[in-house]
Structures are given as structure tokens and as C-alpha cells.
Amino acid sequence: MATHLETLETPVPIVDLDRLSHNLDQMAAYATLHGLRLRPHVKTHKATRIATEQLQRGAVGLTCATTHELDVMSSVCDDLLLAYPPVGAARLERIMRLSANTRLTVAVDSADSLPALAMAAKLARRDLNVYVEVDLGMRRVGVKPAQEAVDLARAVLEQSPLRFAGIMFYPGHVRESVTEQGASIAKLSADIEELLERLADMGMSAAQVSGGSTPLAWRIHEVAGVTEVRPGTYVYNDRTTAGIGACDWVDCAFTVLATVVSTAVPGQAVIDAGTKALGREPLRSEGDGWAALLDRPEVVVTRMSEEHGVLDLRNTDWRPRVGDRVRLVPNHVCIVTHLFDEIVGVRGDYVETSWPVEARGRGVVQRERDQAPRGPRAM
Amino acid sequence: MATHLETLETPVPIVDLDRLSHNLDQMAAYATLHGLRLRPHVKTHKATRIATEQLQRGAVGLTCATTHELDVMSSVCDDLLLAYPPVGAARLERIMRLSANTRLTVAVDSADSLPALAMAAKLARRDLNVYVEVDLGMRRVGVKPAQEAVDLARAVLEQSPLRFAGIMFYPGHVRESVTEQGASIAKLSADIEELLERLADMGMSAAQVSGGSTPLAWRIHEVAGVTEVRPGTYVYNDRTTAGIGACDWVDCAFTVLATVVSTAVPGQAVIDAGTKALGREPLRSEGDGWAALLDRPEVVVTRMSEEHGVLDLRNTDWRPRVGDRVRLVPNHVCIVTHLFDEIVGVRGDYVETSWPVEARGRGVVQRERDQAPRGPRAM
Numbered sequence: 001m002a003t004h005l006e007t008l009e010t011p012v013p014i015v016d017l018d019r020l021s022h023n024l025d026q027m028a029a030y031a032t033l034h035g036l037r038l039r040p041h042v043k044t045h046k047a048t049r050i051a052t053e054q055l056q057r058g059a060v061g062l063t064c065a066t067t068h069e070l071d072v073m074s075s076v077c078d079d080l081l082l083a084y085p086p087v088g089a090a091r092l093e094r095i096m097r098l099s100a101n102t103r104l105t106v107a108v109d110s111a112d113s114l115p116a117l118a119m120a121a122k123l124a125r126r127d128l129n130v131y132v133e134v135d136l137g138m139r140r141v142g143v144k145p146a147q148e149a150v151d152l153a154r155a156v157l158e159q160s161p162l163r164f165a166g167i168m169f170y171p172g173h174v175r176e177s178v179t180e181q182g183a184s185i186a187k188l189s190a191d192i193e194e195l196l197e198r199l200a201d202m203g204m205s206a207a208q209v210s211g212g213s214t215p216l217a218w219r220i221h222e223v224a225g226v227t228e229v230r231p232g233t234y235v236y237n238d239r240t241t242a243g244i245g246a247c248d249w250v251d252c253a254f255t256v257l258a259t260v261v262s263t264a265v266p267g268q269a270v271i272d273a274g275t276k277a278l279g280r281e282p283l284r285s286e287g288d289g290w291a292a293l294l295d296r297p298e299v300v301v302t303r304m305s306e307e308h309g310v311l312d313l314r315n316t317d318w319r320p321r322v323g324d325r326v327r328l329v330p331n332h333v334c335i336v337t338h339l340f341d342e343i344v345g346v347r348g349d350y351v352e353t354s355w356p357v358e359a360r361g362r363g364v365v366q367r368e369r370d371q372a373p374r375g376p377r378a379m
Numbered sequence: 380m381a382t383h384l385e386t387l388e389t390p391v392p393i394v395d396l397d398r399l400s401h402n403l404d405q406m407a408a409y410a411t412l413h414g415l416r417l418r419p420h421v422k423t424h425k426a427t428r429i430a431t432e433q434l435q436r437g438a439v440g441l442t443c444a445t446t447h448e449l450d451v452m453s454s455v456c457d458d459l460l461l462a463y464p465p466v467g468a469a470r471l472e473r474i475m476r477l478s479a480n481t482r483l484t485v486a487v488d489s490a491d492s493l494p495a496l497a498m499a500a501k502l503a504r505r506d507l508n509v510y511v512e513v514d515l516g517m518r519r520v521g522v523k524p525a526q527e528a529v530d531l532a533r534a535v536l537e538q539s540p541l542r543f544a545g546i547m548f549y550p551g552h553v554r555e556s557v558t559e560q561g562a563s564i565a566k567l568s569a570d571i572e573e574l575l576e577r578l579a580d581m582g583m584s585a586a587q588v589s590g591g592s593t594p595l596a597w598r599i600h601e602v603a604g605v606t607e608v609r610p611g612t613y614v615y616n617d618r619t620t621a622g623i624g625a626c627d628w629v630d631c632a633f634t635v636l637a638t639v640v641s642t643a644v645p646g647q648a649v650i651d652a653g654t655k656a657l658g659r660e661p662l663r664s665e666g667d668g669w670a671a672l673l674d675r676p677e678v679v680v681t682r683m684s685e686e687h688g689v690l691d692l693r694n695t696d697w698r699p700r701v702g703d704r705v706r707l708v709p710n711h712v713c714i715v716t717h718l719f720d721e722i723v724g725v726r727g728d729y730v731e732t733s734w735p736v737e738a739r740g741r742g743v744v745q746r747e748r749d750q751a752p753r754g755p756r757a758m
């Protein structure tokens with residue numbers, strides 16, 4: 001009595017379970033092959049169901065960006081990395097409320113943030129591992145290598161109960177095709193080697209060198225010194241990942257199922273997936289449009305409103321009718337999961353399961369505070 | 380014992396309650412002044428709290444784009460318009476499940492969609508009002524005026540129990556500043572007048588002529604024949620609305636409160652609001668960036684990752700420190716409310732209330748089906 005895809009109300013996010021398993025297996029095998037610690041970023045799926053699959057395949061822990069992700073993932077994992085600056089009283093408070101059984105690591109890029117962090121850890125009676133985040137070209141967060149990073153590592157060591165646990169970088173600026181990443185890899189390696197030497201000169205050692213990103217995931221073992229990887233997108237993949245060659249098109253496990261709702265305007269078909277179902281993320285590889293059809297990648301969404309997507313039909317003989325179903329591969333899947341509360345898992349054309357996107361959103365902080373004042377700060 | 384804004388965990392969406400009331404009052408007064416039926420679009424707020432305020436100020440009903448919006452809003456309003464093609468078995472089924480007390484109108488742009496719509500209404504034993512959607516330049520959905528629209532109106536009349544209730548258009552293509560909309564208004568008026576005449580020639584009359592959009596909201600009374608308006612954004616307003624002069628900057632009631640989390644990279648400050656808190660919507664007026672500071676509109680978010688926003692500091696003397704709070708006016712607020720589950724209402728710098736964004740997302744269709752099979756379609 002399986003439910004056919006055709007019966008689902010659209011728009012709805014669909015994950016092909018066979019492709020998902022394949023993607024999970026591939027990354028686990030890659031990490032094992034090269035002796036890398038795999039610490040997947042949960043931002044892509046935000047679901048304990050997928051996190052559990054990652055852990056069962058040997059992931060050493062999980063990477064989170066938000067406190068809500070930490071909260072949710074602490075129910076299935078006792079080794080979490082907050083790859084985000086632990087700044088702000090409310091954020092620190094929420095971090096420290098995590099179960100005492102959770103081994104917690106945070107990434108910092110500012111000496112100014114250390115005293116409050118150390119005090120919060122002390123009051124919560126918890127050890128805290130700290131990665132020093134270095135900027136190796138992304139120009140987002142992170143201190144410059146090598147001197148600034150060495151200084152920050154020393155500052156961490158001076159702040160009990162913080163523990164200097166390694167260095168971290170995010171190579172999100174490396175967006176070349178997989179085959180063209182050689183120069184970027186050489187540059188990353190040079191920066192890291194210099195930093196590790198300088199740390200050694202000062203009597204410090206980075207227990208971990210944590211790198212990440214799915215685009216670079218399959219070549220990260222070539223970067224000198226890397227011990228840990230934090231890919232996120234690989235579980236589902238998307239149009240950008242395929243476009244740069246970090247996966248094949250058939251590895252795109254995640255699509256948005258949509259319905260053609262209008263063909264009234266000539267030369268186009270309107271589907272019921274717009275910005276509120278697909279996001280509005282640029283394609284980071286060759287091509288244009290906001291999403292492409294799984295079965296006809298040459299047909300793309302060229303315009304969107306909140307609940308409308310416009311398929312350009314000028315370069316195809318395909319002429320959909322009102323009511324037809326299509327499956328769309330989004331440019332950037334991490335944004336799309338954040339738009340939905342539930343994902344439907346399919347095997348072929350039939351629904352097999354579904355799971356909640358528990359770490360979507362922020363958690364209901366304000367109402368919680370209204371109901372349960374927590375001392376002076378809640379007033 | 381009020382909670383100060385400073386204590387909230389960020390990123391968090393904040394609504395200034397005084398500004399919200401002002402915006403609600405202004406639009407209600409405008410509609411009254413010109414004898415227009417105000418049927419606000421709920422896509423902007425997706426909250427029964429705000430919908431109730433709109434109804435208390437004289438709105439005749441509400442406009443929805445999704446079935447989940449219909450479901451949620453039917454709890455506070457008995458006159459709903461689905462301004463979206465009622466296409467697809469699952470969508471029709473959900474529409475027809477609405478309480479029989481709900482007076483329902485749907486917009487159609489395809490004769491092909493009428494038989495299933497009429498059959499669904501008949502089986503549900505409900506009357507259904509139908510607007511014929513015309514495309515007056517938006518090129519999204521809608522049939523061409525006048526002949527196609529007249530033909531479609533006649534097709535509606537032939538499908539019992541459907542009732543031809545009027546024509547509808549969405550002037551979303553009119554994006555000029557409010558003072559420069561004269562030519563667009565003349566063009567809309569000419570198209571509508573011709574269509575109404577052609578309908579009259581065929582012995583039909585459009586009980587309502589429903590127009591919409593916040594950019595044109597304050598001049599929609601100048602468009603010939605319009606009886607009903609469907610603005611959405613005006614409750615909160617945003618950077619685009621202010622940019623085209625459809626509101627003043629001080630009427631921007633909605634901001635995202637964020638924290639500066641890094642100043643490690645020179646020339647910029649990184650905040651904890653990125654694409655997953657601000658969306659990635661282009662500014663539809665003069666200027667660039669993805670959001671601007673409420674108190675310093677010249678400082679804008681120039682780059683974003685999922686949880687990072689980069690404030691460009693090159694054109695300002697302002698030098699924020701890690702931990703500082705900022706409030707951001709997004710380019711397009713309707714996308715931002717869709718990212719959060721709860722909105723915090725503030726009076727000045729203090730939290731007064733909060734409300735859920737109940738109509739965010741899609742409702743939990745799949746799990747509902749799993750648990751309660753509904754005849755042959757759920758199998």
C-alpha cells in the first residue's frame with residue numbers, strides 16, 4: 001500500500017533514499033581511505049535521522065552552525081563542534097546548557113571573545129575545546145595566518161578552562177571544478193604548513209587541523225596537515241555540486257516536487273515552487289537559472305515569485321500541461337531544507353518514509369523565556 | 380519586568396508594535412477613503428495575530444497563496460481568496476476540506492482546470508466563487524485581456540457550481556516610484572475598461588475587480604474599475620517598499636536583530652544573519668546589498684553565507700565591536716517571515732509580546748496521510 005509520488009501535495013521536498021545511501025557511503029569510504037576524521041556539517045539536512053546515518057557510518061562527531069542545531073544534535077551525538085563564533089550572552093548561555101555529556105568544541109577568531117567564553121565555561125563547570133579559526137582566503141571569519149593565529153592560540157591557552165584543540169579553516173572560496181583545484185590546494189597547504197611550524201616554534205601543537213566544504217571534499221586529503229573534514233552538502237548534493245564536478249548529476253538525491261499550475265503565458269510554464277520553496281541562490285558553476293529539472297537539466301527556472309517559478313520553454317520541445325509534475329534540483333540545497341519542516345523519502349516513485357527537519361529555524365527562545373524566567377538576565 | 384532587546388538570542392525577527400499599528404491604520408484609512416474593499420494578502424505575515432488586526436480594522440476578508448495559509452486563516456476569517464491556480468488533486472482536496480462556513484473564492488487562468496475544480500466543489504457540496512485572473516503585464520499567470528478573459532469567464536459560468544465573481548490582476552510588474560506610476564496606471568485602466576465592456580457586451584458583469592500589490596497600493600484607486608485591493612507587504616514594509624516611496628523609512632516595522640560575531644577581516648564586520656535569516660532577495664529600487672541597518676541605512680550587507688552576513692564598512696566611520704547588536708531592514712520582508720517560526724513584538728527597546736508564524740511552511744501533509752489514509756488516493 002505504498003503512496004505514489006503523484007499523490008503528494010506540492011511543493012514538497014523529496015529525497016531519493018538509494019542516492020542518499022550512496023552519497024553517505026561514498027564520503028565515509030573516502031574518509032576511511034585517507035585516514036581523515038569525518039565530522040559532517042548538519043546545516044544541509046538539519047535532521048537527526050540523517051545525522052544518525054552519518055554517525056553509524058563512522059563519523060567522529062557533527063559540525064553545527066547554530067545553537068538550535070547543537071540542541072537538536074546533542075540528542076543523537078556526544079561530540080559536537082560549533083563552527084561559529086561563540087559570541088553574545090544569549091548564545092553562550094544556550095551553548096552551556098547543553099548536556100554535560102556532550103564533548104564540545106567551538107571555533108574562535110577573536111581574543112576579545114575569550115574572557116566571556118572562559119567564564120561561561122567555568123560557571124557551567126565544563127571543559128571546552130577551542131579551535132582557532134584561520135582565514136585562508138574565504139575572507140569571512142578567521143584570523144590571518146600565521147602570526148595572528150599563533151597569538152590567538154596562545155591567548156586560548158591562557159584562559160582556563162579553555163583547551164587549544166587545533167586549527168580550523170573553511171575553504172568556501174575554492175569553487176573551481178574538482179579537476180582544477182591544484183593551485184588552491186597548494187596555497188592552502190603552504191599556509192597551513194607555515195602555521196603548524198610557527199605553532200611548533202612556540203611549543204604548541206594543533207591536535208586537529210579541521211578543513212571542510214563539499215566542493216573540495218574529494219581532494220581535501222591533498223591539503224597538508226588536514227586531519228578532519230566537515231562536508232555538508234554531499235548527503236543531498238545540488239546543481240552547484242554537480243556543476244563543479246564534486247558529484248554526478250545522478251548523485252543529486254534531493255529534489256523539490258512541483259506541479260505545473262499555469263501555461264497561460266506563451267513560452268513558459270509556471271510551477272508552484274518559487275522563492276519560498278527553492279530559495280534564490282545563484283548557481284556557483286556554469287549556467288544560469290535558479291533550479292533545473294531532474295529529468296531535463298536543460299529546462300531551468302528563470303524567474304521566481306514567492307510561490308511561482310517560471311520554467312523557460314524557449315530552448316526545449318517539451319510542452320508540459322497544467323497539472324504535470326516536475327522534480328527540481330535546486331542550486332543550493334542547504335537553503336531549501338531550511339524552508340521545509342519535513343522531508344519525504346522515496347524509493348523510485350513511491351514514498352517510503354518521511355522525517356522532520358528538527359534543526360530548522362532557531363528554537364522557540366522567546367516564548368521559553370516568557371514562561372520560564374532564568375534569573376537576572378530574563379528580568 | 381520587561382525583557383530588553385539586548386537579552387534576546389540572535390538572529391531574531393523583531394516587529395515594532397507602534398509602527399505596525401500605524402501601517403495597519405494607514406491602509407485601512409486609505410481603503411475607506413476610496414471605498415475599496417481591503418482583502419490583505421497574508422503571505423507577508425502568515426500569522427493569525429496580524430490577520431485579526433487587519434479584520435478588526437475593516438478588511439472584508441483575506442488573500443492566501445497556499446493551502447496552508449487557507450487552513451490557518453480559516454480559523455480567524457470566513458471569507459478567503461486563494462489567489463493561486465487551484466490545480467492538482469492534492470491541492471483541490473485540501474481546499475475542499477475547509478470548513479463549510481468559509482466563503483471561498485479562487486482565481487483561475489485556465490479553462491482546462493475548470494472541470495476538476497467544479498467536480499471537487501460539487502462533491503464537497505460547496506459553492507465556489509471564481510475570479511478570472513488576467514495578465515496585465517506581469518507575465519506570470521493570467522490570461523490575456525480581453526478575448527481570452529471573456530472566454531474563460533464564460534467557461535466558468537458553464538461549470539456549475541462555480542460562480543463567476545469577478546476579475547483579478549496582480550500588478551507586480553509596476554515597480555516605479557510611487558510618483559512615477561502614472562503611465563502604468565493609465566495602461567492598467569485602459570485594459571480593464573476594455574475588458575469590462577467586452578464582458579458587458581456578452582451579458583456578463585464582474586462583481587469585483589481585484590487588484591493588488593503594496594508598491595501600487597496608494598494609487599490603486601486611480602485604476603479604472605478596481606473594487607478590491609490585496610496589499611501584503613504594507614504591514615511590515617521593507618527596504619524595497621521604502622526605496623520606491625510606498626512607505627517612509629520610519630514605517631519599516633520589521634527588522635532582524637543580529638549580533639556582530641567577527642571583525643577579524645579588515646574593512647568589514649560579520650553578523651550572525653545570513654541567507655537563512657535575511658533571504659537573498661534583490662533590492663527592487665535604487666541601491667545594492669541584501670539588507671541595511673535600521674539606524675545606518677548607508678551600511679549594508681554586501682555578502683552572505685548561510686549564517687553569516689558581511690557588513691561593508693568602507694563607506695562609514697562606524698566601527699562596531701564583536702558583540703554589538705544591529706537591526707537590519709531586509710530587502711523583501713515576505714521571504715524573511717517565511718524563515719522564522721516566531722516573531723517578537725517590541726515597544727521601543729523592550730519585548731512586549733511574540734506570536735507564531737503559523738502559516739509558514741506547508742503543513743504536515745505527508746505524515747497526516749500516513750496516519751489517516753483517506754480512501755483510494757492515499758493507498
